[in-house]
Amino acid sequence: MTMTIDRRLLLKAGTFGLAALSLPGAALAFASARGFTHGVASGEPSADSVLLWTRYVADNDARLTAELSATPDFVKVVGGGSVTASGARDHIAKITVRGLKPGSWYYYRFVAADGSKSPVGRTRTLPKGETQAFNLGVFSCSNLPFGWFNAYGHAAARKDIDLALHLGDYIYEYGPDVYPTRAQALAGRLVQPDHEMITLADYRLRYASYRLDPDLQALHQSVPMIAMWDDHEIANDAWKGGAQNHQDGAEGDYATRRRIAEQVYREWMPVADLNPADALWTSYQIGNLATIIRTESRLSGRDKPAELAEAFAGGGDLAKALAKFRDETWMDPSRHMLGDDQARWLGEQFKASKASGTRWQVWAQQCVMGSLKLPVETAQWVPKDAPEIVRTRSAAGLTASQAGLPFNMDAWDGYPVQREALLKSAQAADADLVVLSGDSHNAWGFDLAADGKPAGVEFAGHSVSSPGFETYAPTVAPKDVAGALIRGNPQLKWADTSSRGYMTVNLTQDRATANWHAMRTIREHTLDLAGTESRSVLPGRKVLAEPGWSRWSPADATLSA
Numbered sequence: 001m002t003m004t005i006d007r008r009l010l011l012k013a014g015t016f017g018l019a020a021l022s023l024p025g026a027a028l029a030f031a032s033a034r035g036f037t038h039g040v041a042s043g044e045p046s047a048d049s050v051l052l053w054t055r056y057v058a059d060n061d062a063r064l065t066a067e068l069s070a071t072p073d074f075v076k077v078v079g080g081g082s083v084t085a086s087g088a089r090d091h092i093a094k095i096t097v098r099g100l101k102p103g104s105w106y107y108y109r110f111v112a113a114d115g116s117k118s119p120v121g122r123t124r125t126l127p128k129g130e131t132q133a134f135n136l137g138v139f140s141c142s143n144l145p146f147g148w149f150n151a152y153g154h155a156a157a158r159k160d161i162d163l164a165l166h167l168g169d170y171i172y173e174y175g176p177d178v179y180p181t182r183a184q185a186l187a188g189r190l191v192q193p194d195h196e197m198i199t200l201a202d203y204r205l206r207y208a209s210y211r212l213d214p215d216l217q218a219l220h221q222s223v224p225m226i227a228m229w230d231d232h233e234i235a236n237d238a239w240k241g242g243a244q245n246h247q248d249g250a251e252g253d254y255a256t257r258r259r260i261a262e263q264v265y266r267e268w269m270p271v272a273d274l275n276p277a278d279a280l281w282t283s284y285q286i287g288n289l290a291t292i293i294r295t296e297s298r299l300s301g302r303d304k305p306a307e308l309a310e311a312f313a314g315g316g317d318l319a320k321a322l323a324k325f326r327d328e329t330w331m332d333p334s335r336h337m338l339g340d341d342q343a344r345w346l347g348e349q350f351k352a353s354k355a356s357g358t359r360w361q362v363w364a365q366q367c368v369m370g371s372l373k374l375p376v377e378t379a380q381w382v383p384k385d386a387p388e389i390v391r392t393r394s395a396a397g398l399t400a401s402q403a404g405l406p407f408n409m410d411a412w413d414g415y416p417v418q419r420e421a422l423l424k425s426a427q428a429a430d431a432d433l434v435v436l437s438g439d440s441h442n443a444w445g446f447d448l449a450a451d452g453k454p455a456g457v458e459f460a461g462h463s464v465s466s467p468g469f470e471t472y473a474p475t476v477a478p479k480d481v482a483g484a485l486i487r488g489n490p491q492l493k494w495a496d497t498s499s500r501g502y503m504t505v506n507l508t509q510d511r512a513t514a515n516w517h518a519m520r521t522i523r524e525h526t527l528d529l530a531g532t533e534s535r536s537v538l539p540g541r542k543v544l545a546e547p548g549w550s551r552w553s554p555a556d557a558t559l560s561a
Contacts, residue, residue, distance in 0.1 A: 033057055035116055037091075038211045040108065041220035042123035043227065043270030045163070046284070047102040050125060050224055053094050053270040054110045054118050056085035066095045068108045072120055078106070090204050092267045103127035103287070123224045124162060131287025137161040137223065138503040140230070140366075140438025141169040141463030144210055145176075145185040147522030151464045151502040153215035154517065154527045156222045161504060164223050165292075167438035168230025168366040169466070170269070171210050173197045173245065180467075186523060198251050200260050207268035220270070226284060227269055228294055230366040230439055234261040237410050239302040258299060281342050283349055290360040290507050291353035295346060297366050301339025305409045306330055308396050322403035330405060330416065337367070337415040338422075347425035354429045359539060360512055361431040361456075362505075367439045368460050369412040369419060370446030373401035375488035381473035381481070390472055401488075411439065423450035432539055434459065434512050436505065441468035443501075443516045445494035445535045447543045454542035459514035459535070461503040462496065465522050469497035493544050494535055501529075511536045511545075 034057050041053040056062050061084050068079040079100060085093040093110065100106065104125050110118040127134065137155045155161055175196040176182060191209040193202050210216065219225075231237055235257065237244035246254050266273055274280070280296035311325035312318070338346065346363075353361045374397040382394045397407030406413035426433040433456025435448065441463035448455045462468070473481050478498035486492050499518035506513045513536040520528040536545045 035112070036110070036118040038208065039217040039221055040110065040118050040121040041270040042108065042121055042224040044096075044272055044284075045124065045126050045224045045226075047126050047128040048100050049096055049098040050100065050106070050123050051094060051096045051270055051272060052108050052110075052121070052123070053092070053220075054085070055091050056093060056110065056112060056118075057091045058085070061086050062091075062093075063113060064093050065111045066093075066097065066108065067111060068097050068100075068106050070104070070106060072107045074107070074109070080108075083110075090264075090267050094270070094273070096272070100125050102129075103131075119221060121221045126163075126284060127287040127289070128285075129287055131289040133506065133508045134286050134289055135160050135162050136362075136436075136503075136505040136507070137164045138167065138364075138436055138438075138459075138461050138505055139164065139219075139464055140167040140461055141441050141466040142210075142216070143169075143172045143180070143463075143466040144191050144213065145189045146180050146465045146467060147186050147189065147500070148525045149213050149215040149464055150519045150522055150526060151215075151462075151500065151517070152213075152219040153525075154519065154529070155502055155504075156215065156218035157527060161223050164219060164225040165364050165436065166225055166227040167364060167436065167461070168228060169232045169438065169463075170227065170229070171206050172232045172466075173206070173235050196245075196251075198257060200264065203260055203264040204267070207264060211268065225270055226292065226294060226364070227271055228280075228296055228364075228366065229261075229265055229298060231298055231410075233265055234258055234298065237305065238298045239304050240299055241304060262299070279342070279345070281345065283353075285358070286507070288356075288358055289509065290362050291349065291356075291358050292362045292364055293346065293349045293353075295338060295342060295363065295365045297337050301342055302337050303335050303415075305414045306332075306335065307409065308400050308405070311400075312396065318399070319403065322400065322405065326403055326405055330409075330414070333417045335415055336418045337412060338418065343418065343422060346422060347429070350426050350429035350431040350433070354431050359432060359509055360434055360507055361426070361429075362434045362436060362507070362512075364436045366437065367411040368408075368437045368444060368458070369435050369448060370444060370458050370460070370489070370491050371413055371416075372406055372408065372411075372444075372485065372489055372492070373404075374398045374407045375401070375484040377480075377484040378472075381476050383475060386472075386474075394472055408440075420450050423448055423455040427451075427453065427455050431456065432512075432537075432542065433457070434505070434537065436503075437461070438463075441466045443494075443496040443499065443503075443518075443533075444492060445514065445544055447491050447493060449491065456542050457512075457537045457544050459503060459505060462499055462501040462516060462518065464502065465500055468499075473497075494533065494547075496533065499530060509539075511538050 038055045066080040067077045079097045083093045083095040085091045197206045235243035235245040284292040311321045378398045412419045435458040437460035443462045444460040446458040481497045482495040501518045504515045516533045518530040520530045
C-alpha cells in the first residue's frame with residue numbers, strides 16, 4: 001500500500017474530498033489505498049437471496065464480478081453477477097444474488113477486471129418450511145477507542161451462528177477526548193477523522209476507520225448480518241427532529257446531517273438501498289420457527305425524549321414538580337418512539353406470524369424495553385471524586401426513582417404509553433414474543449408485562465466495547481449492583497452490569513434461549529471468555545424459566561466451535 005496521495009482520487013466527486021488532505025498518518029493510507037480495501041460482507045438474506053458487499057478503490061468506476069459457490073474452491077459458480085464499485089458511492093459495490101437454495105451455506109468473492117480477487121466470504125440463505133433450530137449472534141455498541149472488538153472475533157471463530165443481528169451503535173460519532181477521554185482510550189485504537197463526524201467526508205472516513213478492524217472484518221466475512229442503526233450512527237440521543245449531540249448552526253442543519261448519516265450507513269453496511277418512500281422496517285422469516293421483526297426507532301417516528309431537567313428546573317416543591325412531570329409529560333400518550341404507521345405494522349406482524357403457525361415472534365430493536373429505576377443503594381455507589389456528570393446523573397436518577405420514574409428517558413422507559421400499547425398488541429395476537437435489545441451497554445433478562453399480564457420476554461445484550469454501569473459504581477462488586485437493580489425492578493430477572501460481550505440466541509421449537517457471552521477483557525486482544533449465562537423461555541409461557549436453566553462456568557472461557 002503506497003502512502004502517496006492520489007490527488008485525482010481525492011478530488012473525485014463523492015470520495016473523501018479535500019478534507020482528506022489534512023488527515024495525518026493512517027488516514028492518508030485510507031485515501032491512497034487501491035483495490036479491495038475493506039474485505040467483504042453479506043446481509044439481509046431471504047430463503048432464496050442474499051446481499052453481497054465489498055469496497056474496491058480505483059481511479060474511476062470499476063466493474064466487478066460477484067461469484068457465489070457451494071464450495072470454497074469455486075470450482076462451480078452457482079450465482080453472482082456484474083456490479084460497479086462507484087466512486088460516487090465511496091467505491092462501494094453491492095449486489096443481491098437471487099435464485100438460491102433455502103437454508104444453504106455459500107461462499108462468495110468479488111473479482112476485478114485485472115483478475116485480482118477479494119477475500120472469500122461465507123454466507124447463507126434462510127430456511128423454509130419445517131425448521132427445528134436456528135442460532136442468532138446479537139451485537140451492539142462497539143466504540144473502537146474503548147478497547148478491542150473481541151466479541152466480534154469470538155463470534156466469527158465459531159461455527160454455530162447462522163445469522164448476525166447488529167442492533168445499533170456500530171460506530172460512534174465523537175471526536176477525541178470526549179467518549180472515551182484520551183485517558184480512557186486504548187493506545188493504538190484511535191479513529192479518524194480526529195474530530196466529531198459531521199460532513200459526508202467525516203462519516204465515510206469514520207466507517208472506513210472502523211471497518212479496518214480485523215475482528216469486525218472477520219465477523220462480516222463469516223456470517224450474514226441484519227442491521228439497523230441506533231443513535232450514534234447519526235448523533236447521540238437522536239430523534240426525528242434533532243439530537244442531543246447536534247447543535248444547529250455550529251454543526252449545520254440536522255436534516256442534512258441525518259441525510260448524510262443514512263446515506264453513508266447504506267454505503268458501508270450490507271443493507272439494501274431504499275427509495276425515499278420505502279419503509280425503514282421489515283421482517284425476515286426463519287421457516288416455521290421464527291419471524292424476525294426489525295424496527296427502526298430513531299429517525300422515522302421518535303418524538304423528542306422527555307427530560308428530567310424539566311422537573312428540576314424553576315425551584316419550588318420538587319415532589320410536586322416531579323409528580324406533574326410524571327403525570328403530564330412522561331405519560332403523554334402522544335409521545336411515541338415508533339410512529340403510528342410503524343406501530344400499526346408491528347401489531348399486524350405479530351398477528352400474521354402467529355396465524356401462520358410460526359413458533360416465535362422475535363422483535364429485534366434498539367433500546368431496552370423493560371423498566372429500570374435506580375435502587376436506593378445508588379446513593380452509596382458513586383464515589384465523591386467521580387466526574388460531575390456521573391454524580392449529577394446518578395443524583396437525578398435516584399430522585400426520579402423515588403417519584404416512580406425511570407432514570408433513562410431515551411429508552412422505552414421514556415415512552416411508557418406506546419410501550420404498553422405495543423405489548424398489548426402482542427398479547428392480543430397471543431404472540432410468543434422475544435424482544436432483542438441493545439443500547440444500554442449492559443446485559444438484562446426481563447419479563448415483559450402489560451395490564452399486569454405476561455406479554456413476552458426481553459433479552460438485552462452487553463456492548464461490544466462501550467462501558468456500562470461499572471462507570472457509575474467502580475468500587476462496588478458487580479453482583480451487588482445487579483442484585484440491587486433486580487430487587488428494585490420486579491420485571492428484571494437477571495443482569496450483568498460490568499461485562500462486555502455479545503449474545504447468542506438459540507431458537508428451537510421447544511424453547512428460546514439467550515446466552516450472554518462475557519469477554520474476559522477488551523483491554524487486550526484475546527478471545528478468552530469470562531463465562532456464559534443463559535436464560536430460556538418456553539412456548540406459551542411468556543416469562544423466563546426459573547434460574548435452573550442458567551449456567552456460568554469458567555470452563556466456558558474456551559472458544560466454542
